[in-house]
Structure formats: C-alpha cells, structure tokens
Amino acid sequence: MAGFIIGWAILSYYGYWTFGAVVLSVIVLCPATGWMDGLKRALCVGAGVLSAIALPIGVDALFGKGTLIAGARLLSASITSGDFRAHIVPWLYLWSAEKFWFLLAIASVGLLGFGIVRRIRNGERSVWHSPEFVAVAAVILLWVFFLVTANGLHKFVVHGRLVRQMVPFLVLALGIGMSMWLENKPRWVSWLAGTILALNMVFAYWTPLSLRFPAEFQAEWAPYLQHSSETASPETYERFVNVTHYVFEPEVLRHAPLETIAASPHPFEYAPYLYEGFTPEERTRRRSVDHRMRVVRMPVQPEARVRGEPYGVVTAEVRFGEKRGGFIEPLISVGPRGAGDVFFVRYVTDNILQFGMESIGNVLVFSDQITVDMTRTHKVECFSGTLLPGPGQPNPPGISEAARAAGGRLVWMRVDGEVLLNEYSSSHVARPEQVFAGANVANAGAVSSQFSGSFLSVHRGGLPPLPEQLANSAYGPIRLVCGPARGELGRPEPLLVVGEAGKAVLCYIIPLENNTARFGVEIWGRGTWQSEPVGLKPNIANEILCSFGSLYPIVGAEKWGKTSMPDQRLLKRRVQIRVNGASVLEFTAATPDWAGAAPAIAVGTNPAGGSVVLPKYLGEIGTWQQEPIERALQ
CATH class of the missing domain: 2.60.120.200 (Jelly Rolls)
Known part of the structure; x- marks a missing residue:
C-alpha cells in the first residue's frame, strides 16, 4: 500500500519523484533487519509503485491518446526557467517562507547529525532505524538530489514548491531536537519555546493569508475604470498597474501618475513567490521597483496626444522599444474599456515585428512578420470602423454615407507605406476623445498595458482605400x-x-x-x-x-x-x-x-x-x- 501511495503521489505532481524516492528508501532500509528483509520490502514497495503508475498509463494507452509518457518526457525537458543554484536556493526559500523555526530546524539537523555520527562510531546499530536518522538522512538526500539535477546536470531548476519536500523532515528533526533539548528543563521553558514558535507561525503566515490577489483587486476596481473610460478626456486616462499584466515583468510606469487612486501589496512582493521560476536577476528586478497593484490617473504626454479630425485614420510617428522580444504592446486604443479596438505591435524578436488589432469580443488579427530598423522613426497608420461615427451620428465633412458603410467593418493598418492588415470585423462605438496612443485603455486581453517606445506625433483624419467588396x-x-x-x-x-x-x-x-x-x-x-x-x-x-x-x-x-x-x-x-x-x-x-x-x-x-x-x-x-x-x- 505504501508503494501504491508513493506512485500516485508521483503521478499527481511529477516534481515529487524525489520525495517518493526518499520515502521509498526510508520504508525499505530503515526498518530492515537484514539484506533479505530489505530486499523483500523493496520488491513489495516497488510493485506498489509500478502498479500505481502502470494503471493510468494502461488506461491512457487503451482509451486515451497514449501521450502520458511522452508528455512526461516533454515536461521534464522544460523545467529550465528559474534558478539552478541548488546549493543556496532551498535555504533562501525556507528562510523567506518559514522564518525563525527554520533556523531552529537546521540547528536540530546539525546537532542530530553529530549525535548520529558519534553513535555510529560507538557501534550502535540501532541508530540506523531511529527517527532522528530518518529526518537527517531525508533532508540531506533531498538536498543531494537538488544539487545533482540542478547544479550538476543543469536539467531542473529549484522551485520553492520542490523545496517544500524538505519541510516534513525538518519538522521531524525540530521536534526530536526540541524534545531532547527541553528534557529536564523547567516547564516554563517549554511554554516559552512553544510561545515563540506560535508567534513565528503567526508572523510567517499572516502575510500570505492576508494577501489580495490581482483578480480580487481587478474585480473591485474594474467598475470604476469602466465608468472613467466612458467619460474619458483626451488629456488623461486611468488604468491598472501590475494587475492585468505582471507575469513576465513588473509594470514600471514610464511617466509619473497624476494620482494614485488605489493601491494594494502585490502577491509577488511576498518573497516565497519569487522562488517559483524566477531567475536571480528577475527577483532583484521585482524587488527594486514599485510592485504594488494600483489604479492610477495618467497624463497623456503632449507628443502622444491625438490631434486633427474627430474621425478617420490615426497616423503616428513612432520609435519602437528596444530589446522587447516576446512582448505585445499597444499602439492605438480606440473606445471604452471592454468594448473597443487596440492596434498593437508584437516583438517577435528584437528587430522582427508583427502588427495586429484586437477588436474586443470580435476578432484578433495579426499581420505577416517584417524586419524593422529599430534605430529610425516609422510611420504607422491604423483604421477600423470604430474610428467612424457611431449609429445615429451624422456623417462628418469628407466622409460620405457610402464611404462610412464601406469602412464600417474594415480593419486596416499600414507601416511605412506597406499595407500589413486589410481585414474585416464588426466595429464598436467610440467617442472622438476615446482614442489614446501608447496605452491599452480599452483593455484588450492579448496586449500589455503600455508602449515601451516613443511617439513623436499622432494625427487623425482621412480614410484608407476602401474595398469594393x-x-x-x-x-x-x-x-x-x-x-x-x-x-x-x-x-x-x-x-x-x-x-x-x-x-x-x-x-x-x-x-x-x-x-x-x-x-x-x-x-x-x-x-x-x-x-x-x-x-x-x-x-x-x-x-x-x-x-x-x-x-x-x-x-x-x-x-x-x-x-x-x-x-x-x-x-x-x-x-x-x-x-x-x-x-x-x-x-x-x-x-x-x-x-x-x-x-x-x-x-x-x-x-x-x-x-x-x-x-x-x-x-x-x-x-x-x-x-x-x-x-x-x-
């Protein structure tokens, strides 16, 4: 039964194979009275492990797609984003998560280890079956696994969730060590030690239990932003910071906000989270900036202010951001939050770009990829039906009823004179002042919140070539x-x-x-x-x-x-x-x-x-x- 439970534990989370190996070793070796007894235990436990693993593999092979083993292999080759320094990461993580009792547990492991060595030298064979040997050996063996797979093979990074495999054995070591240390001590010493550990627990767990997560913060403040976007002015806009886009990098505002309307600590300010797939450089970066979740009021910079006519093509002179490979950034946002269009640039690499538009609730379209000279200014022209008057609005000068009808479903984008998008989509309704450059005011889900490059000018007016079809x-x-x-x-x-x-x-x-x-x-x-x-x-x-x-x-x-x-x-x-x-x-x-x-x-x-x-x-x-x-x- 023990082997079956170990097998299911490994299947439930592949990263705990090390924990399973340690527990398997303890079950087989520690209680064994001889090599024959150890062999019998190994065969029984091994059969349990194999039966637990073979059952879902067999079901997958017979009734599924037969990809369970291939998927596990593929996953095992992908655990490379994070920190490979197994010699130090486990201890940094445990200190950030557990605080004072972790130091006591490590001290207990050290003292128990010295005691075990002394007893072995004195010829005490019973020490191999003792609880203190199990605790110390398990902690050391898990650490050795991390050192081999991370530092040695450079195959698996060390995540905080993997380090937590050590915690049960550290607790065991702490319990044994404290009981030995408190033996023959006055009762008040035991009460004092228990009080200190209880206070440490409250201190360690108060922060994670009181955290607010981005989804909660967003749910609270989204109605406010929705209302503010519907009554927007061309000089300011309001937005989230580190709420909808924060996973790949912290959001650092390029310009100081006019006002911080609301703020709350971000979960990534809780140190243990930074040991889940982050490199040392990424941890340093996140600790060095204002990582709070915020609602801020931002000014529209003079060079990014949309000038010209109230309707028509938006033409911008831009310089694209440098070293932004992998990110998608807004160029032009049209319409209110949750019901608008956002034209964007996707940095495929540092100088290969792809352009596109997300019409929220309608379509997400991408252009072909192009190579761009990142050192010079580029002319970007954007148009969708949302940039025309809405239903019931009169036609502005220069835009006929036929042109309005023909362009009402057009999605068009031209960069440096080359048409990259010429698609069709249903449009939204937007007021002339609901057009912003360099910010995802409409809150398109595929696009980050701000543009890392710069705008030299933004002008609006005219129509693109309208399709006959x-x-x-x-x-x-x-x-x-x-x-x-x-x-x-x-x-x-x-x-x-x-x-x-x-x-x-x-x-x-x-x-x-x-x-x-x-x-x-x-x-x-x-x-x-x-x-x-x-x-x-x-x-x-x-x-x-x-x-x-x-x-x-x-x-x-x-x-x-x-x-x-x-x-x-x-x-x-x-x-x-x-x-x-x-x-x-x-x-x-x-x-x-x-x-x-x-x-x-x-x-x-x-x-x-x-x-x-x-x-x-x-x-x-x-x-x-x-x-x-x-x-x-x-």
Missing part, C-alpha cells in the same frame, strides 16, 4: 466567380457573409478531394445546412449564385419593383445556392431582416465571426456582383 448594396441575389479552393480539405471557408456578428447569414464552401466540395449555409442562431458533394470545374472558375431572404426587401416594399407578391414571399423564405447553373442546396428558412435597410455584404471574408466558418476564403474570387431580383426566379 464590402458595402451596403442594393437588393438581389449575389453572383460570384471563384477560382479553385486552396485551403485545407474539410474546413469551411466563407464565400458570402451578409450581416454582422449575432445577426448574419454565412454561405461557405468545404473543399473535398478530387475537385469536389460541399456548399453550406449558416444562419446565425438557427443552425447550418450543407449540400451533398458537388463536382467543380478543375483549374477554372466556377459560378456560384446565392439567394436568401436577407438579400431582399421586406415583402410589399416598393423596391421589389414588378415582382409579384407570391414570388416575393418565395424569395424571402427560400435559401438557395446554385453552382454553375445547378441548384445544389435549397431549403426553406427565415433569415434576418434589417428594417428596410440593405444589409452589409462581405465576399470572401467573414467579418461576422461565429463558430463554424473560417475568417477567409483561401482561393481567389475573380468577380462578384449583385444581380437583379428577377435572376433568382430564373
């Missing part, structure tokens, strides 16, 4: 001429998307083998329908006609022209896809209406999102157009 159109079926699909077989790619997230119809193609494909329709919130496999013309374009109720005005509207009432009802109810003139999918279903307005149409892209259709059609769409209503009846 995204506009508020007239009414009628959509005809597309598509080249061969080039995506992965079996994955649905968008052909036509009508509407926006939560209210859309998505027509898609699923490429199959041998120049065949399935065509499908997803009606948001209602379900999906798919055709049988359809043969396509190889290596040449195929004509696809999509018709469903959302592409037509409401029944009885003047825009139907001469279409009869029965035909109006037919087209509003029928969902149909034709491929090269033949109907391949046809069924009856209600699709969303837009209260008399023509819906948004996207071809070859999926700005609506959803859980079925991919973001892009990987083939080529040659032409597309909206046909007269009569074409759907032919």
Whole structure:
C-alpha cells in the first residue's frame, strides 16, 4: 500500500519523484533487519509503485491518446526557467517562507547529525532505524538530489514548491531536537519555546493569508475604470498597474501618475513567490521597483496626444522599444474599456515585428512578420470602423454615407507605406476623445498595458482605400466567380457573409478531394445546412449564385419593383445556392431582416465571426456582383 501511495503521489505532481524516492528508501532500509528483509520490502514497495503508475498509463494507452509518457518526457525537458543554484536556493526559500523555526530546524539537523555520527562510531546499530536518522538522512538526500539535477546536470531548476519536500523532515528533526533539548528543563521553558514558535507561525503566515490577489483587486476596481473610460478626456486616462499584466515583468510606469487612486501589496512582493521560476536577476528586478497593484490617473504626454479630425485614420510617428522580444504592446486604443479596438505591435524578436488589432469580443488579427530598423522613426497608420461615427451620428465633412458603410467593418493598418492588415470585423462605438496612443485603455486581453517606445506625433483624419467588396448594396441575389479552393480539405471557408456578428447569414464552401466540395449555409442562431458533394470545374472558375431572404426587401416594399407578391414571399423564405447553373442546396428558412435597410455584404471574408466558418476564403474570387431580383426566379 505504501508503494501504491508513493506512485500516485508521483503521478499527481511529477516534481515529487524525489520525495517518493526518499520515502521509498526510508520504508525499505530503515526498518530492515537484514539484506533479505530489505530486499523483500523493496520488491513489495516497488510493485506498489509500478502498479500505481502502470494503471493510468494502461488506461491512457487503451482509451486515451497514449501521450502520458511522452508528455512526461516533454515536461521534464522544460523545467529550465528559474534558478539552478541548488546549493543556496532551498535555504533562501525556507528562510523567506518559514522564518525563525527554520533556523531552529537546521540547528536540530546539525546537532542530530553529530549525535548520529558519534553513535555510529560507538557501534550502535540501532541508530540506523531511529527517527532522528530518518529526518537527517531525508533532508540531506533531498538536498543531494537538488544539487545533482540542478547544479550538476543543469536539467531542473529549484522551485520553492520542490523545496517544500524538505519541510516534513525538518519538522521531524525540530521536534526530536526540541524534545531532547527541553528534557529536564523547567516547564516554563517549554511554554516559552512553544510561545515563540506560535508567534513565528503567526508572523510567517499572516502575510500570505492576508494577501489580495490581482483578480480580487481587478474585480473591485474594474467598475470604476469602466465608468472613467466612458467619460474619458483626451488629456488623461486611468488604468491598472501590475494587475492585468505582471507575469513576465513588473509594470514600471514610464511617466509619473497624476494620482494614485488605489493601491494594494502585490502577491509577488511576498518573497516565497519569487522562488517559483524566477531567475536571480528577475527577483532583484521585482524587488527594486514599485510592485504594488494600483489604479492610477495618467497624463497623456503632449507628443502622444491625438490631434486633427474627430474621425478617420490615426497616423503616428513612432520609435519602437528596444530589446522587447516576446512582448505585445499597444499602439492605438480606440473606445471604452471592454468594448473597443487596440492596434498593437508584437516583438517577435528584437528587430522582427508583427502588427495586429484586437477588436474586443470580435476578432484578433495579426499581420505577416517584417524586419524593422529599430534605430529610425516609422510611420504607422491604423483604421477600423470604430474610428467612424457611431449609429445615429451624422456623417462628418469628407466622409460620405457610402464611404462610412464601406469602412464600417474594415480593419486596416499600414507601416511605412506597406499595407500589413486589410481585414474585416464588426466595429464598436467610440467617442472622438476615446482614442489614446501608447496605452491599452480599452483593455484588450492579448496586449500589455503600455508602449515601451516613443511617439513623436499622432494625427487623425482621412480614410484608407476602401474595398469594393464590402458595402451596403442594393437588393438581389449575389453572383460570384471563384477560382479553385486552396485551403485545407474539410474546413469551411466563407464565400458570402451578409450581416454582422449575432445577426448574419454565412454561405461557405468545404473543399473535398478530387475537385469536389460541399456548399453550406449558416444562419446565425438557427443552425447550418450543407449540400451533398458537388463536382467543380478543375483549374477554372466556377459560378456560384446565392439567394436568401436577407438579400431582399421586406415583402410589399416598393423596391421589389414588378415582382409579384407570391414570388416575393418565395424569395424571402427560400435559401438557395446554385453552382454553375445547378441548384445544389435549397431549403426553406427565415433569415434576418434589417428594417428596410440593405444589409452589409462581405465576399470572401467573414467579418461576422461565429463558430463554424473560417475568417477567409483561401482561393481567389475573380468577380462578384449583385444581380437583379428577377435572376433568382430564373
């Protein structure tokens, strides 16, 4: 049974294999009366260990993916982030976590060790089975394991959680040592020693038990920040510090805050946490800065203030941060907290960058990677539909209704004249003053809180080149001429998307083998329908006609022209896809209406999102157009 428990303990946390080895040695060797007895114990305990380990491995092999052993090997090769100095880390950690009693325990181990050596020299064989030998030998053996795997093999770093394997044996050594020392002492000495240890316990555990964690601090102050972001001014903004982004490095403000609204000690200010995967340099760094969790009011620096028009493209002259490989930093934040867009730069290496935009709740898009000269200034232009007026707002000068409709779902980014992003997404609603440079005011989850580089200027105004394939159109079926699909077989790619997230119809193609494909329709919130496999013309374009109720005005509207009432009802109810003139999918279903307005149409892209259709059609769409209503009846 002891071996079975040891095996399960090792499986529950692989790092405790050393503890299991020590306990196994104690069970086998200490009570043994001879080598034969020790061998029997070893065989019995070993069988228990192997049976505990073999059971889940067998279940995984028979009913799972058979990756348990491979996963353990992969994990064992990854424990290299932290401190390899096993000769000192265990003692530094135990002092920071346990305080005074740890010193007493180490003193007890030393005194018991000298006593054991003396008894061995005097020929006392019983010492090998004594509790003091178990305590001292276990502490030393665990330390030797750390020295070999960390200092010697440089394979496993020493984490605080691994060091805690020593604690049961240190407690045992302390108990034995204190009982020996207090023997024949007056009762008040025992009470004094117990009081001192109790006070040490209160002192050692008061801090961790009273800590507030970032999630608690964030939950308390997020409503305040939400309100402040909705009433933002262009001169100041409010943000968290060391609350949402602190794991890889502490957040150090690049400019002094105007006001600290709230503050609380950070868990990483509790010293034992800094022995969980941090290098000595990282521990020093975190101890040298203000690591508190805070809510602060920050000034917008003059060079980062957005000037120009109230709507349109944001153009910034920037210098990127140095030696920031691995980090994602905000460039432009648009909209209120939790409901906006954040354009960002990802430092793949120190000079290879990737740009992107997170539209909170909608999409996260990345550009291709580019190599950048970090020594010079760069021009970055950002645009999304959130940078246009919201619903019910008048069109500003220079922005027509058609341009507003065409750009309302566009995500566009250009760096030094090269277009890196040209995607589609639903937009948010933002006021003109809710645009900030260099700060993640909207709180995009994938992006850190502040930009490490510098802004030379930020200007707003104008529109990007607007796509012809995204506009508020007239009414009628959509005809597309598509080249061969080039995506992965079996994955649905968008052909036509009508509407926006939560209210859309998505027509898609699923490429199959041998120049065949399935065509499908997803009606948001209602379900999906798919055709049988359809043969396509190889290596040449195929004509696809999509018709469903959302592409037509409401029944009885003047825009139907001469279409009869029965035909109006037919087209509003029928969902149909034709491929090269033949109907391949046809069924009856209600699709969303837009209260008399023509819906948004996207071809070859999926700005609506959803859980079925991919973001892009990987083939080529040659032409597309909206046909007269009569074409759907032919």
